[in-house]
Amino acid sequence: MTFNRRTFIGTAAVGTAALSAPLLATAQGKPRVVVVGGGAGGATAARYIAKDSEGAIDVTLIEPSRAYYTCFFSNLYIGGFQEMDDLGHGYGTLAADYGINVVHDWATGVDRDAKTVALAGGGSVPYDRLILSPGIDFIDGSVAGWDQSAQGVMPHAYKGGTQAELLKAQIMAMPEGGTFAMVAPPNPYRCPPGPYERISMVAHLLKEVNPTAKIIVADPKEKFSKMALFQEGWNDHYAGMIDWIGPDFGGADVEVRPGTMEVVIDGEATKVDAANVIPAMKAGLIVERAGLTEGNWAPVVPATMQSRMDENIHILGDASSQGDMPKSGYSANSQAKVAAMAVRGALTDARVFPAKFSNTCWSLIDTNDGVKVGATYEATEEKIAKVDGFISETGESDELRKATYEESLGWYAGITSDMFG
Amino acid sequence: MRNATRSSLALAVIFAASALCADEIGDVENGADLFGYCSGCHEVGADAENGIGPHLNGIFGRAAGSIDGYFYSDGLNRMGADGLIWDLTTLDAYIENPRALVSGTRMSFDGWEDAQERADVLAYLRAYSDNPANIPEAEPTARPSEVELPPEVLAIQGDVAYGEYLASDCKTCHQQDGSDEGIPSITRWPVDDFVVAMHAYKRKLRPHPVMQMQAGRLSDEEIAALAAYFKDLD
Ligand SMILES: Cc1cc2nc3c(=O)[nH]c(=O)nc-3n(C[C@H](O)[C@H](O)[C@H](O)COP(=O)(O)OP(=O)(O)OC[C@H]3O[C@@H](n4cnc5c(N)ncnc54)[C@H](O)[C@@H]3O)c2cc1C
Numbered sequence: 001m002t003f004n005r006r007t008f009i010g011t012a013a014v015g016t017a018a019l020s021a022p023l024l025a026t027a028q029g030k031p032r033v034v035v036v037g038g039g040a041g042g043a044t045a046a047r048y049i050a051k052d053s054e055g056a057i058d059v060t061l062i063e064p065s066r067a068y069y070t071c072f073f074s075n076l077y078i079g080g081f082q083e084m085d086d087l088g089h090g091y092g093t094l095a096a097d098y099g100i101n102v103v104h105d106w107a108t109g110v111d112r113d114a115k116t117v118a119l120a121g122g123g124s125v126p127y128d129r130l131i132l133s134p135g136i137d138f139i140d141g142s143v144a145g146w147d148q149s150a151q152g153v154m155p156h157a158y159k160g161g162t163q164a165e166l167l168k169a170q171i172m173a174m175p176e177g178g179t180f181a182m183v184a185p186p187n188p189y190r191c192p193p194g195p196y197e198r199i200s201m202v203a204h205l206l207k208e209v210n211p212t213a214k215i216i217v218a219d220p221k222e223k224f225s226k227m228a229l230f231q232e233g234w235n236d237h238y239a240g241m242i243d244w245i246g247p248d249f250g251g252a253d254v255e256v257r258p259g260t261m262e263v264v265i266d267g268e269a270t271k272v273d274a275a276n277v278i279p280a281m282k283a284g285l286i287v288e289r290a291g292l293t294e295g296n297w298a299p300v301v302p303a304t305m306q307s308r309m310d311e312n313i314h315i316l317g318d319a320s321s322q323g324d325m326p327k328s329g330y331s332a333n334s335q336a337k338v339a340a341m342a343v344r345g346a347l348t349d350a351r352v353f354p355a356k357f358s359n360t361c362w363s364l365i366d367t368n369d370g371v372k373v374g375a376t377y378e379a380t381e382e383k384i385a386k387v388d389g390f391i392s393e394t395g396e397s398d399e400l401r402k403a404t405y406e407e408s409l410g411w412y413a414g415i416t417s418d419m420f421g
Numbered sequence: 422m423r424n425a426t427r428s429s430l431a432l433a434v435i436f437a438a439s440a441l442c443a444d445e446i447g448d449v450e451n452g453a454d455l456f457g458y459c460s461g462c463h464e465v466g467a468d469a470e471n472g473i474g475p476h477l478n479g480i481f482g483r484a485a486g487s488i489d490g491y492f493y494s495d496g497l498n499r500m501g502a503d504g505l506i507w508d509l510t511t512l513d514a515y516i517e518n519p520r521a522l523v524s525g526t527r528m529s530f531d532g533w534e535d536a537q538e539r540a541d542v543l544a545y546l547r548a549y550s551d552n553p554a555n556i557p558e559a560e561p562t563a564r565p566s567e568v569e570l571p572p573e574v575l576a577i578q579g580d581v582a583y584g585e586y587l588a589s590d591c592k593t594c595h596q597q598d599g600s601d602e603g604i605p606s607i608t609r610w611p612v613d614d615f616v617v618a619m620h621a622y623k624r625k626l627r628p629h630p631v632m633q634m635q636a637g638r639l640s641d642e643e644i645a646a647l648a649a650y651f652k653d654l655d
Contacts, residue, residue, distance in 0.1 A: 390630035403502035410603025
C-alpha cells in the first residue's frame, strides 16, 4: 500500500484533492483551528490536532463548562456503580500539556464569510478551520406538555451532570411501591441503548431500596437497540417490575403534566412519583445558527467530516448526519480522529490516510451483566457505511458477561484519557 | 465444529504454510514419550492433580482457564471468558507458540516447532478426554497453525506514521500508557507477537468479537504498521 505524500505548494496543488484548499497564512503565521464543544468529539479533535501538529497549528477550544461530566456511565451512577465525581473531567491537561487555548464561554454564532466565532462574553475568535461538536438539543413540544422549563420536575438526564443527579434524587424519594415512568425518545437520538440501560439501572436501584416499586416505559419505537438482550435481562433480574409499552399499545401517544406529575399514555392518566422525559433531539443549536443543518442534523462529507455546506467547517458527533454510525461518544471520538487528520492535512503537510471509523457501545443490565454491540465503518461518497458488526448474544455465560462489564471499565478509562490527555 | 474445520481447511490452502495430517491425529506412543517435556508441570491420567500447571484430564472441549482451584494467569482467564475452548486446533496453536495465542500466559514453554511432534502429544492427551472436541473419528483432521505466517508477511516493514493513525482507533479502549484494567495493554509488544496475534484474531482463532472485527478489516501492511508503532510506545 502506498500513499501519496501531500505536499502543499501554495493552494494550487490541492485542486484535485478531496480536501479543500488550505489557508496557510494567518496573521500570526500559524493556521488557526477553533473547536466549539469540549465533549467526546471536540476534546478529542482538539487534543489530536494539537498533539500531532506539534505546535504548527494554533488550537482554541470553546466550552462553557469547567468540567465535562460524561453522559456515558451516568446510568451506572444512577444504578450505584459509579460516583458522579469520577465522571467529571477538567481541561487542565489539554491547556497545560497540549498548549490548547481553552476558552470557557458559549459560542453564540458563526460568521462564515468573516470566518469568526462570536462568544457570549463578547468578542469573537477567528479561524482557518472550525470544528463544531456541540452535541444535541431537545425539540420542545415533541412530548406534549413538556418543554425545557419542566426539566427540573421531569428531568431528561440526557445531558451530563446535574440532570442525572436530580433524577436519582427523585428515584430515591419515591414512596414505597411508587411508580417511575420514562418517556423514551424517537429515532434518531444519542446513545441508542441509553434509555434501556437506564431502565435496567433504575430497576437495579429500586430492587435494592424499593422492591415493590413499578417502572413504566412509554416508547414510540417498535424496536430498540439490543432489545432481545435487555428483555432477557429484565426477565431474569427484574421480573414483574418493568412494563414496556410500545407503539402498538399507545406508547407513541403520550402527554405529560409536570404540574400534577401525571403521565398520560393512550388517553389514560397515571400519577407517577418520578418521571424521566427524554424528548426528540436535534443538533446542538450553534450548528443551526451557523446555517449548516438540513432538517434536524448537519450533513457531512464522510471522508473528512466537513460540512456539506461549508468546507471550512467540520461537524462531529451527535450533531452530524453521516450515515450508519450511531450517535455515541465512541463514534464522536472516532470521527474526531478522522477530522483531525483531514484538518492537519489541509493546513500543514501532514500525511492523510483513508478514513476508518469504529464504534462499540457497552451496556450494564445488572451487577456483572454487561453486553455490547459494535461495528466498523468506512467512508463512501454518500455516507459513512457499515463494514462489519457484532452484538452480544442472549444466553451468554456469567463469566463472559462479567468480562464484558470489566471491559467497559477499561473502555471508559481509555476514551476519557484519549479525550482529555 | 465441522464448519470450523472446513474454514480452517480453506485458510490452510490460502496460507499454504500449514501442516496437513493424515487420518490419525498422531502417534500415541511417541506422544507419551514426548509428554515428558510437559510432565514437570502437568499431570494427566488417574489421580492427576494440579501442580505448577493445571492437570490435563478432560482438556479437549474444556474452556480455557476453567479448572476450579487452579490459579490462572490473567491472560488465560481472559481468553476463557472470551470463549476460547481447547480443541485440536486451539491446543495445537497453543503448544506451537503459547504466548502468541494467549498473551501473558505463565506457561514457560517456548513452543513446539515440529507439527508431527505436536500431533503425537495431542494424540496422547486425547486419550484422557471423554468428549474430544473437533476430532472427527475417521476423517483426516486439518491442523492449520494460526501462528505460521508466510515469511513475507512477517517481513513487512511497518509504516510507523500510518501505524500511528491506525492506532488512534485502538486507543479508544487500549490505553496509551499501558494500563490494563479490563482491557489488555498492547504497548511495547515484540513485533512478531503483535503481528501473529492480530492475524489470529483476523482468522477468528482468537475469540473476541471486537478484536475479530477490528483485525478483520486490516491488511497485512496495516497490521505491520500497527506493530511497528506500538513496539516503541512508552
Ligand atoms: C445516558 C447516556 C448514556 C450514554 N452512554 C454512552 C456509552 O456508554 N457509550 C458511548 O459511546 N456513548 C454514550 N452516550 C452518548 C454520548 O454521551 C454522546 O453521543 C457523546 O457525548 C456525543 O459527543 P459530542 O461531542 O457530539 O457531544 P457532547 O459530548 O455532548 O459534547 C458537546 C459539548 O459542547 C458544548 N457546547 C454545546 N453548545 C455549545 C456552544 N454553543 N458553545 C460552546 N460549547 C458548546 C457542551 O457544553 C458539551 O460539553 C450516552 C449518552 C447518554 C445520554
